[in-house]
Amino acid sequence: MHAPQRTRRVDAELYVDVLQFYARQMPLLEERRLEEFLETMTEDGSIEHVPNGWRIEGRSALLTEMRARRGDPEKPLVGEVSARAARAQDVAYYDGIVYRYWFDRMRIEPQPHSDDLLKVSYQAMVSMTDASGKVSFEPTTTVEDVLVRQDGEWFTRSRRVTHDSPHWADKIHNPS
Amino acid sequence: MHAPQRTRRVDAELYVDVLQFYARQMPLLEERRLEEFLETMTEDGSIEHVPNGWRIEGRSALLTEMRARRGDPEKPLVGEVSARAARAQDVAYYDGIVYRYWFDRMRIEPQPHSDDLLKVSYQAMVSMTDASGKVSFEPTTTVEDVLVRQDGEWFTRSRRVTHDSPHWADKIHNPS
Amino acid sequence: MHAPQRTRRVDAELYVDVLQFYARQMPLLEERRLEEFLETMTEDGSIEHVPNGWRIEGRSALLTEMRARRGDPEKPLVGEVSARAARAQDVAYYDGIVYRYWFDRMRIEPQPHSDDLLKVSYQAMVSMTDASGKVSFEPTTTVEDVLVRQDGEWFTRSRRVTHDSPHWADKIHNPS
Numbered sequence: 140m141h142a143p144q145r146t147r148r149v150d151a152e153l154y155v156d157v158l159q160f161y162a163r164q165m166p167l168l169e170e171r172r173l174e175e176f177l178e179t180m181t182e183d184g185s186i187e188h189v190p191n192g193w194r195i196e197g198r199s200a201l202l203t204e205m206r207a208r209r210g211d212p213e214k215p216l217v218g219e220v221s222a223r224a225a226r227a228q229d230v231a232y233y234d235g236i237v238y239r240y241w242f243d244r245m246r247i248e249p250q251p252h253s254d255d256l257l258k259v260s261y262q263a264m265v266s267m268t269d270a271s272g273k274v275s276f277e278p279t280t281t282v283e284d285v286l287v288r289q290d291g292e293w294f295t296r297s298r299r300v301t302h303d304s305p306h307w308a309d310k311i312h313n314p315s
Numbered sequence: 316m317h318a319p320q321r322t323r324r325v326d327a328e329l330y331v332d333v334l335q336f337y338a339r340q341m342p343l344l345e346e347r348r349l350e351e352f353l354e355t356m357t358e359d360g361s362i363e364h365v366p367n368g369w370r371i372e373g374r375s376a377l378l379t380e381m382r383a384r385r386g387d388p389e390k391p392l393v394g395e396v397s398a399r400a401a402r403a404q405d406v407a408y409y410d411g412i413v414y415r416y417w418f419d420r421m422r423i424e425p426q427p428h429s430d431d432l433l434k435v436s437y438q439a440m441v442s443m444t445d446a447s448g449k450v451s452f453e454p455t456t457t458v459e460d461v462l463v464r465q466d467g468e469w470f471t472r473s474r475r476v477t478h479d480s481p482h483w484a485d486k487i488h489n490p491s
Numbered sequence: 492m493h494a495p496q497r498t499r500r501v502d503a504e505l506y507v508d509v510l511q512f513y514a515r516q517m518p519l520l521e522e523r524r525l526e527e528f529l530e531t532m533t534e535d536g537s538i539e540h541v542p543n544g545w546r547i548e549g550r551s552a553l554l555t556e557m558r559a560r561r562g563d564p565e566k567p568l569v570g571e572v573s574a575r576a577a578r579a580q581d582v583a584y585y586d587g588i589v590y591r592y593w594f595d596r597m598r599i600e601p602q603p604h605s606d607d608l609l610k611v612s613y614q615a616m617v618s619m620t621d622a623s624g625k626v627s628f629e630p631t632t633t634v635e636d637v638l639v640r641q642d643g644e645w646f647t648r649s650r651r652v653t654h655d656s657p658h659w660a661d662k663i664h665n666p667s
């Protein structure tokens with residue numbers, strides 16, 4: 140057996156700093172505070188879903204997409220719809236749902252020549268709780284982020300979400 | 316867009332200290348070591364469930380409630396019951412179930428004028444595994460704790476659990 | 492009430508070092524990089540499943556077992572089978588499934604007389620996502636690891652997984 144390539148470990152201060160970045164960033168998305176969420180990304184920040192998905196770049200395009208799709212937990216539960224159909228039919232995918240992200244296994248790779256650039260990878264699961272209390276889960280994912288530090292604050296420059304089901308975008312996400 | 320209010324970051328030693336506090340506290344509750352669990356709260360510690368829930372204050376009242384409700388994983392599985400009905404009918408809600416708490420996204424807010432007082436917020440999910448191996452989940456929640464440090468140890472002074480379903484307390488938690 | 496036995500707290504650098512160890516180790520198992528995963532264990536490393544389970548010792552025996560059981564996410568979904576039946580019938584338990592481990596509540600106990608030996612305990616949940624995007628969960632578990640440090644790297648010497656359902660090994664893990 141050969142020794143596997145090992146990610147260089149980072150010190151506790153940096154690791155915990157990044158943990159706190161995500162602990163601040165993701166509740167903004169869960170609470171539909173979309174503009175504040177997007178302020179945790181760079182102006183040209185991008186979110187990409189693979190395989191068989193799409194990539195959206197820039198705060199402005201992301202805001203348009205998120206406003207149309209992120210929905211309102213106070214509204215009636217969205218009918219049976221897939222992520223792809225929600226985009227095609229301009230449906231608010233998460234109406235009637237409180238969704239939460241669960242992250243685990245964060246690995247940080249510092250980048251050469253800059254203390255202000257990091258690759259961060261982790262796995263993520265999305266729970267969906269509807270008003271009746273039913274809990275379900277989106278297919279699990281792994282995520283690769285590039286973070287940049289500007290004026291002492293971290294920002295997401297890019298996020299690449301790899302879904303563990305190749306058919307994730309065509310799955311009815313909230314079957315009755 | 317305006318810059319969002321940012322929680323001040325805390326250093327790694329404090330953050331990891333609090334992680335270790337919860338890693339010690341919550342298994343005591345999962346293992347029904349109720350008196351030991353309550354020793355991780357202050358004498359006047361409180362647990363509140365919102366919306367449409369209740370608040371119980373003080374180790375003594377909490378012990379009475381927990382002894383009646385927390386049940387025994389070795390006993391037969393509790394029948395279909397909601398959290399509210401379990402209280403009204405004095406049923407051991409978690410009989411026949413191993414429940415585990417899953418926390419994520421811990422944010423720590425130090426409080427002015429004291430190094431020994433913290434607001435800590437996180438999201439929490441409860442898994443339930445019955446003897447047959449069936450796994451289900453309670454509706455997801457967010458939690459706000461106030462921690463105080465006495466003689467170098469952290470204690471929970473108050474815990475406020477906000478359930479993501481307004482009807483959480485009336486949901487049958489273990490449908491067959 | 493008497494003060495509960497308290498696990499001594501460890502400093503942030505050690506805690507985060509161990510977090511990063513698991514963040515590197517477990518994706519190797521999820522990605523079926525079995526030889527690389529086993530290189531994160533000592534040569535005589537063991538994995539034990541209790542209650543009513545089995546114990547396998549040594550990289551070589553573990554590799555044989557894992558090659559036969561860990562399956563291929565690209566293959567058709569395995570039929571209804573339990574962990575015990577998969578061993579008896581030599582079936583690749585995880586064919587057609589992306590499984591991911593979710594850890595929480597890590598407690599570290601340094602051992603006397605050595606800085607290079609740790610007991611680490613945590614709880615773990617395994618999610619299973621099939622090609623259609625269906626998500627299910629294995630019964631929850633608690634885990635006790637012994638880690639040893641050699642040349643500055645942590646290795647798992649032993650892993651003892653306690654399943655929260657006594658019938659975990661006979662449960663159909665992927666009911667249709």
